[in-house]
Amino acid sequence: MLYWLFVKGLGPVARWRMNPSSRGVENIPRQGGAIIASNHLAVIDDALIPLTSPRMIHFMGKAEYFEGKGIKGKFQKWWFTSVGVFPVDRSGGSKSLGALAHAREILEAGHLFGIHVEGTRSPDGRLYRGHVGVAKLALETGCPIIPTAVIGSRELQKPGQVIPSKGNSMVMYGKPITVAKKAPDDITHDELRSLTDRVTEAIRKLSGQDYVDEYAQKVKARLQAQESPSDTAEHETR
Numbered sequence: 092m093l094y095w096l097f098v099k100g101l102g103p104v105a106r107w108r109m110n111p112s113s114r115g116v117e118n119i120p121r122q123g124g125a126i127i128a129s130n131h132l133a134v135i136d137d138a139l140i141p142l143t144s145p146r147m148i149h150f151m152g153k154a155e156y157f158e159g160k161g162i163k164g165k166f167q168k169w170w171f172t173s174v175g176v177f178p179v180d181r182s183g184g185s186k187s188l189g190a191l192a193h194a195r196e197i198l199e200a201g202h203l204f205g206i207h208v209e210g211t212r213s214p215d216g217r218l219y220r221g222h223v224g225v226a227k228l229a230l231e232t233g234c235p236i237i238p239t240a241v242i243g244s245r246e247l248q249k250p251g252q253v254i255p256s257k258g259n260s261m262v263m264y265g266k267p268i269t270v271a272k273k274a275p276d277d278i279t280h281d282e283l284r285s286l287t288d289r290v291t292e293a294i295r296k297l298s299g300q301d302y303v304d305e306y307a308q309k310v311k312a313r314l315q316a317q318e319s320p321s322d323t324a325e326h327e328t329r
Contacts, residue, residue, distance in 0.1 A: 094147050102142055108257055109135065109247055113143035115264035118237055121146075124198035125267070128238035128290050129226045130218055130298055132208035134243045134247040137256050140205060141264040145168035149197050149206040151190055152176040191224055198232045208291055209307045214314060216245050216299035218291065221306035226286035233272025236290055240297035260311050263297045 113151075119125065127148055129140060130175045141148055157178040177191035196205050206228070208221035229236050243260035268290060295302050303310070 094141070096136055096222040097138075098141055105138055105142060109139060109142075109244075109255055110257075110259045111139045111142050112259070112263060112264045113148070113264070115266075116143065117144060118264045118266055119144060119146060119203070120267070121164050122201065124201050124232060124234040126198065126225060126234055126236045127203055127205040127239050127264075128236050128294070129205065129221070129241055130294050130300065131209050131212045132216060132241055132245040133212065133250075133255075135248050135260075136207070138203075139241055139244060139260055139262055140239065144203070146203050147175055148203045149175040149177065149194075150205045163258050183274040185226055193230065194228055195232055196261050198228060204228070208287065208294065211307050211311065212250075213300075213307055214246075214250075214311050216293050216300070218298060218302050219271045219310065220304050221291040222289045222306070223287045225282075225284040225290055226283040229268075229270045229286065230273050230278050230282065231253050231275055233268045233270065233318065235267035236286075237267055238293035238297060239263065240265070242298055265293050265297050268293065 120138070127140065127144070129136065143236045144211050148283065149260045159168065160166070177190070177193055182220055193196065194204050207227050210222045210224075213219060225236060228234070239258070243258065244254075244255075246259045247260060248255040268286075268304075291302070294300075
């Protein structure tokens with residue numbers, strides 16, 4: 092599988108470039124389903140985590156990665172599918188729930204599933220409020236959550252930077268958070284929120300990030316709205 096081709100074949104190059112070290116790898120179960128719940132600082136996070144994990148991790152990927160046209164689009168879809176990534180429509184509603192259902196199938200089949208609790212990359216390096224999808228998956232499957240912190244990736248790959256700079260990075264895996272499996276209809280929103288906040292706090296302790304009790308997507312939208320007027324004015328003066 093291409094996943095292991097990347098880890099074993101291209102891994103030495105990636106390790107030379109990003110020098111990822113790890114702590115707490117023993118907290119990843121040797122077998123059975125588990126959720127790798129991490130922060131998200133840069134695109135390369137989804138390379139650093141597999142490089143430091145002894146087991147294959149399945150991730151969600153933007154639906155756009157699977158919708159390209161022509162040879163490039165077909166290759167991109169084939170590549171992401173082969174390395175364990177599956178599409179998620181981030182517009183919300185039933186489409187997003189479908190991705191969670193697929194993630195549940197992965198966990199129930201005894202595999203590892205990776206998820207970024209913030210739902211998007213941090214706009215400024217701080218840790219933002221987590222979405223409850225991680226808690227929903229854990230409670231519905233009874234699988235443990237492994238709080239995971241990626242450190243240093245933002246310094247290696249600034250926003251908008253494609254090829255990461257050479258430097259050091261680290262992935263820290265925390266103690267598993269275990270939960271009892273519950274029927275979906277018995278899970279309350281308060282339970283989801285409480286468990287999600289517990290996971291996010293565990294990540295914060297590992298990463299040392301400042302915490303912001305707001306969704307990162309809202310902050311990004313607000314920043315984009317603030318930039319738009321000046322962009323428009325600059326365009327009109329040309």
